[in-house]
Amino acid sequence: MGRLDILVLCAGISAHVTFEEYESLEIVRKIMDVNYMGYINTTKYAIPHLTKTKGQMVVISSTSG
Numbered sequence: 001m002g003r004l005d006i007l008v009l010c011a012g013i014s015a016h017v018t019f020e021e022y023e024s025l026e027i028v029r030k031i032m033d034v035n036y037m038g039y040i041n042t043t044k045y046a047i048p049h050l051t052k053t054k055g056q057m058v059v060i061s062s063t064s065g
Helices: 025-053
Strands: 006-009 056-059
Touching (some): 025 056
Parallel strands (some): 006 056
């Protein structure tokens, strides 16, 4: 099996509306699932492998999603 040397966290989505314009909180949940929980879940499972290989993480974020 291969090894993990680098993890690039670069996922993000946005609704591009003001908070008052959200029709449902489901949209907010979806955004949080991708933008926050996606990073948390990926990092949780990658850290043991990155520790073994002395690998690196790169985290990219933006204000657009």
